[in-house]
Amino acid sequence: MQLSNSSQYAIRILAYMADNKDSKLLNATELAKTLYIPYKFLTKIMTELVKSGLVVSIRGRDGGYKFEKKTSEIMVSDILAIFNDSIKNEQCVLGIGFCNGLCKCALHDQWIEPKHLLQKMFQESSLEDIAGKGCKI
Amino acid sequence: MQLSNSSQYAIRILAYMADNKDSKLLNATELAKTLYIPYKFLTKIMTELVKSGLVVSIRGRDGGYKFEKKTSEIMVSDILAIFNDSIKNEQCVLGIGFCNGLCKCALHDQWIEPKHLLQKMFQESSLEDIAGKGCKI
DNA sequence: AATTAATTCTACCTTTAAGTAGTATTTATA
DNA sequence: TATAAATACTACTTAAAGGTAGAATTAATT
Numbered sequence: 001m002q003l004s005n006s007s008q009y010a011i012r013i014l015a016y017m018a019d020n021k022d023s024k025l026l027n028a029t030e031l032a033k034t035l036y037i038p039y040k041f042l043t044k045i046m047t048e049l050v051k052s053g054l055v056v057s058i059r060g061r062d063g064g065y066k067f068e069k070k071t072s073e074i075m076v077s078d079i080l081a082i083f084n085d086s087i088k089n090e091q092c093v094l095g096i097g098f099c100n101g102l103c104k105c106a107l108h109d110q111w112i113e114p115k116h117l118l119q120k121m122f123q124e125s126s127l128e129d130i131a132g133k134g135c136k137i
Numbered sequence: 138m139q140l141s142n143s144s145q146y147a148i149r150i151l152a153y154m155a156d157n158k159d160s161k162l163l164n165a166t167e168l169a170k171t172l173y174i175p176y177k178f179l180t181k182i183m184t185e186l187v188k189s190g191l192v193v194s195i196r197g198r199d200g201g202y203k204f205e206k207k208t209s210e211i212m213v214s215d216i217l218a219i220f221n222d223s224i225k226n227e228q229c230v231l232g233i234g235f236c237n238g239l240c241k242c243a244l245h246d247q248w249i250e251p252k253h254l255l256q257k258m259f260q261e262s263s264l265e266d267i268a269g270k271g272c273k274i
Numbered sequence: 275a276a277t278t279a280a281t282t283c284t285a286c287c288t289t290t291a292a293g294t295a296g297t298a299t300t301t302a303t304a
Numbered sequence: 305t306a307t308a309a310a311t312a313c314t315a316c317t318t319a320a321a322g323g324t325a326g327a328a329t330t331a332a333t334t
Binding site: 197199200 | 291292293294295299300301302303
């Protein structure tokens with residue numbers, strides 16, 4: 001019952017970038033060291049974030065990463081979507097394919113509320129909201 | 138963000154057994170067919186449930202499985218514990234080791250409420266509670 | 275033009291979860 | 305006692321996630 005490593009790392013990376021968005025470009029070496037994320041895995045994740053349009057990369061010497069969009073416009077749910085970690089409405093806690101009002105699983109009713117809270121937490125938290133909150137390591 | 142297949146299957150199996158606890162023993166072949174769970178995987182899970190003391194097995198011809206404890210005394214959280222799927226208090230949604238009041242992650246505050254609801258859902262749902270509720274396939 | 279420091283690409287390796295196969299063991303019944 | 309039908313054990317295979325390696329590409333600086 002937890003997010004994939006990729007999603008967790010991506011959120012931490014972007015939250016750290018949001019903390020430091022006024023500084024210069026942030027590069028992979030610095031991010032990996034600061035956040036204790038394996039360098040090669042981090043670059044793989046960053047490339048995904050670039051392809052998804054959340055971040056732009058500047059290649060070559062003195063290159064690095066910066067935001068493509070405003071941090072107030074990037075929601076945590078956007079990040080989860082990139083790594084197929086979104087919580088869908090139809091997701092059943094017991095993994096039954098079509099768990100709905102007609103054919104619902106044994107925990108269907110109890111699952112609705114926490115599911116909605118999770119969706120709300122991810123959909124309503126922007127990077128601006130969480131910037132500066134807590135430590136990132 | 139979901140339970141392991143083993144946990145999902147185990148809950149569905151035990152919920153079905155709770156639905157039918159007054160009948161004869163239930164055997165692996167029947168359970169696998171009824172619940173559309175791969176037979177060999179189901180027997181592996183059942184052996185875990187037997188070792189954990191939730192279920193007893195009767196070997197040999199006409200054998201099968203039945204509950205060891207009362208269904209009112211088996212909580213969904215007990216099942217999750219067997220498959221290392223419990224939601225711990227200290228579990229951080231961003232995977233940071235020691236996310237607490239002092240050093241908390243960017244989503245720490247938002248995560249508390251859904252986490253508690255999930256824990257509550259699992260800790261307060263007994264097999265008796267969910268027996269008869271919904272379909273099990 | 276060469277060097278250096280950065281991202282990107284392709285391919286691979288490792289670990290874990292998920293699932294399968296085959297055999298051994300157990301026990302009721304004919 | 306032989307047979308049939310059940311669980312249990314050991315070992316293996318497959319698929320997906322997590323992570324790594326090395327070369328290619330890019331661009332600023334000397």
